[in-house]
Amino acid sequence: MDTLEPDHLLLRRFAAGERAALGELANQHEKELLGLARGLLNGDAHAACDAVQATWVRVIRYAHSFKGRSSVKTWLYRILINECRDLRRAKPQPIQPRLISAMPADDDAGASLQAALARVSEPKREVLLLCYHAGLTHAIAADVLDIPVGTLKSRLHAAMNELRATLGEDHEGAVA
Amino acid sequence: MSQKIPITLEERLARVTVWTDPAPELWRNALETPAPQSFLVQRVVLRALATIRSPSGVAAALLVLAVGVVITVSMSVSQERSVGMARPEAPAASAASSPEPAMQLERRKVSDNSGEPRVVVRNASVNIQTDDVRSLFIRIPHFLNQTAGEFVQQSSLSGGDQKGEWRRPMYASLTLRVVSARLDEVMALLREAGTVTTETSTGEDVTAQSIDLAARLRNEQAAETELLKLLASRPEAPLADILAVREQIAKVRENIETIIARRDRLSTLAELASITVIIQEGDDARTASTRGSFALRLGNAWDSGLRSLGESFAWLVRVLIGGAFWWSVLLVLGFFIARSVRRARRYRP
Numbered sequence: 001m002d003t004l005e006p007d008h009l010l011l012r013r014f015a016a017g018e019r020a021a022l023g024e025l026a027n028q029h030e031k032e033l034l035g036l037a038r039g040l041l042n043g044d045a046h047a048a049c050d051a052v053q054a055t056w057v058r059v060i061r062y063a064h065s066f067k068g069r070s071s072v073k074t075w076l077y078r079i080l081i082n083e084c085r086d087l088r089r090a091k092p093q094p095i096q097p098r099l100i101s102a103m104p105a106d107d108d109a110g111a112s113l114q115a116a117l118a119r120v121s122e123p124k125r126e127v128l129l130l131c132y133h134a135g136l137t138h139a140i141a142a143d144v145l146d147i148p149v150g151t152l153k154s155r156l157h158a159a160m161n162e163l164r165a166t167l168g169e170d171h172e173g174a175v176a
Numbered sequence: 177m178s179q180k181i182p183i184t185l186e187e188r189l190a191r192v193t194v195w196t197d198p199a200p201e202l203w204r205n206a207l208e209t210p211a212p213q214s215f216l217v218q219r220v221v222l223r224a225l226a227t228i229r230s231p232s233g234v235a236a237a238l239l240v241l242a243v244g245v246v247i248t249v250s251m252s253v254s255q256e257r258s259v260g261m262a263r264p265e266a267p268a269a270s271a272a273s274s275p276e277p278a279m280q281l282e283r284r285k286v287s288d289n290s291g292e293p294r295v296v297v298r299n300a301s302v303n304i305q306t307d308d309v310r311s312l313f314i315r316i317p318h319f320l321n322q323t324a325g326e327f328v329q330q331s332s333l334s335g336g337d338q339k340g341e342w343r344r345p346m347y348a349s350l351t352l353r354v355v356s357a358r359l360d361e362v363m364a365l366l367r368e369a370g371t372v373t374t375e376t377s378t379g380e381d382v383t384a385q386s387i388d389l390a391a392r393l394r395n396e397q398a399a400e401t402e403l404l405k406l407l408a409s410r411p412e413a414p415l416a417d418i419l420a421v422r423e424q425i426a427k428v429r430e431n432i433e434t435i436i437a438r439r440d441r442l443s444t445l446a447e448l449a450s451i452t453v454i455i456q457e458g459d460d461a462r463t464a465s466t467r468g469s470f471a472l473r474l475g476n477a478w479d480s481g482l483r484s485l486g487e488s489f490a491w492l493v494r495v496l497i498g499g500a501f502w503w504s505v506l507l508v509l510g511f512f513i514a515r516s517v518r519r520a521r522r523y524r525p
Contacts, residue, residue: 035195056206
């Protein structure tokens with residue numbers, strides 16, 4: 001589990017000119033960023049790589065101006081979500097079986113979940129993926145989306161209901 | 177034999193964002209990406225171009241361009257039209273201020289570099305407010321020196337023929353012809369006669385016109401002399417030749433008379449200047465004449481309010497339409513700047 005201090009220190013070292021510090025920061029967060037980006041971009045791994053690379057470009061450009069008003073992890077996720085939004089706005093990704101299969105779907109049920117996620121609206125999909133991504137707390141997810149925690153919870157509730165309705169299953173329903 | 181383990185929807189959602197492949201180390205590519213220019217104008221232009229890539233962006237850009245072109249063309253056409261209309265209106269306005277052109281010539285002893293006496297066209301006008309228009313209208317002709325040839329060219333008095341709330345304000349106008357040398361003196365008397373609201377005075381050098389008339393007169397007189405000599409030296413010439421010479425002499429004489437008449441007119445006018453005097457009732461007089469008339473004051477207040485409202489609306493329309501192009505440019509710039517600032521803030525916690 002990453003703590004805030006090491007990320008801050010790594011970013012400060014990078015801002016001071018130590019390029020390797022960015023590599024250490026990326027080692028800690030890049031896979032999580034890629035996974036979230038792929039989920040947000042309907043399973044398009046290539047677009048996810050573009051989004052994450054654009055995120056690192058932003059980090060490189062603005063590292064010296066990082067004030068520490070939020071954690072580095074929150075900052076990274078916020079940049080990533082904005083990049084994903086820009087990518088979707090510039091080039092909407094249609095739902096394609098090839099792209100869906102790029103996601104870690106072990107069986108038909110997993111594929112159906114990914115297809116259902118792709119049909120959920122963008123704000124709800126962001127809430128769903130963020131809240132259950134890599135153990136992010138609701139507080140961090142709300143901070144990333146720049147909304148109050150209460151708003152996040154209500155959106156999560158509505159999103160879960162919509163997703164369940166789309167999947168046609170009950171809250172307890174599950175398959176292996 | 178595999179055993180099916182039931183998992184919740186939340187757990188399945190958590191699996192969706194798991195990246196199982198090795199990290200591609202995209203941060204190395206990011207480090208090699210050249211840093212973009214940080215100038216605000218360039219960023220705004222680049223973002224505008226990025227927006228234009230989409231169909232809606234292209235449509236918006238074309239719309240802004242078309243609106244700008246239309247407004248610019250219409251504004252330039254309107255400006256040319258107003259300039260074209262203003263040019264002929266200037267003499268018309270001056271002519272309207274006096275029933276006859278108030279042009280007067282003043283021959284001054286001062287000579288210019290060519291040695292010819294300078295001829296200056298001068299006219300003046302003055303608006304006077306007074307409580308007793310009729311009295312001043314009668315008194316002004318006494319400012320003139322009639323023995324020196326000064327006179328009232330035109331005069332009129334109107335208004336004041338009704339009483340109460342239907343009374344029209346009294347109005348008078350006079351056109352005075354005074355000796356040019358006394359122009360300043362008469363103007364001073366007029367200033368003392370009431371409250372001067374506006375006063376204008378203009379001068380125009382028409383020396384060239386005077387010189388041209390004198391030259392043409394000399395030429396015509398020389399031609400007449402030669403023709404008379406020719407006629408006297410050939411008494412035995414055929415009748416047809418004699419008649420032709422006489423006809424030519426008559427034409428020259430006619431030209432001479434015309435030029436002399438114009439010269440004399442200029443000479444006569446040069447001795448007199450023109451002053452257009454407008455006399456109006458003062459505010460006190462108007463108020464006194466309508467005092468006690470609540471209906472009239474209410475009507476005036478209503479008219480004044482409507483006029484102010486109309487002027488305000490006209491001003492607003494002028495500002496909105498006249499500056500539509502610049503408003504559009506400012507809006508577009510503001511939109512892109514706001515968007516750039518908003519995006520920059522998103523990346524700067």
